[in-house]
Amino acid sequence: WFGLGNATAIGIVFYAALFPMLLNAWSGVRAVNPLWLRAGSAMGADEQALFWKVIIPGAFPFLITGLRQAFLRAWIAVVGAEMLAASDWGLGWLIFDAKEFLKADVMLAALAVIGLIGFAFERLVFGTLERATVQRWGMVRTVKG
Numbered sequence: 001w002f003g004l005g006n007a008t009a010i011g012i013v014f015y016a017a018l019f020p021m022l023l024n025a026w027s028g029v030r031a032v033n034p035l036w037l038r039a040g041s042a043m044g045a046d047e048q049a050l051f052w053k054v055i056i057p058g059a060f061p062f063l064i065t066g067l068r069q070a071f072l073r074a075w076i077a078v079v080g081a082e083m084l085a086a087s088d089w090g091l092g093w094l095i096f097d098a099k100e101f102l103k104a105d106v107m108l109a110a111l112a113v114i115g116l117i118g119f120a121f122e123r124l125v126f127g128t129l130e131r132a133t134v135q136r137w138g139m140v141r142t143v144k145g
Contacts, residue, residue, distance in 0.1 A: 016073040021069075025063055075117075
């Protein structure tokens with residue numbers, strides 16, 4: 001339908017990541033406490049200030065969850081698109097090529113690299129973001145001896 005090549009792969013990745021992000025953003029905005037919005041309005045905040053100072057911080061946990069889900073689905077879609085639609089490079093293509101030529105060692109090594117990249121991205125990016133958020137909003141309790 002869409003042909004072969006990088007444009008198709010980019011479209012597949014975009015489509016895979018779009019809906020988790022949109023649904024989580026929508027859920028996050030709907031979950032903002034109406035009392036916070038009324039309080040902000042009562043203090044003189046206009047719509048732009050309400051958006052940046054009330055809605056975004058209130059929806060932030062949902063946005064981060066959406067980013068995590070979108071990254072997971074995009075990473076899966078990248079590998080799948082490389083196997084089926086992209087050119088002759090990438091980890092997905094490497095796995096597909098190794099399968100065709102019965103190179104089990106190459107296939108398993110590529111699978112391990114895919115897992116390590118996903119794990120490292122989760123720890124480095126989302127782990128750092130989660131730690132910063134938890135510290136910023138005071139969700140950490142220290143034990144005083």
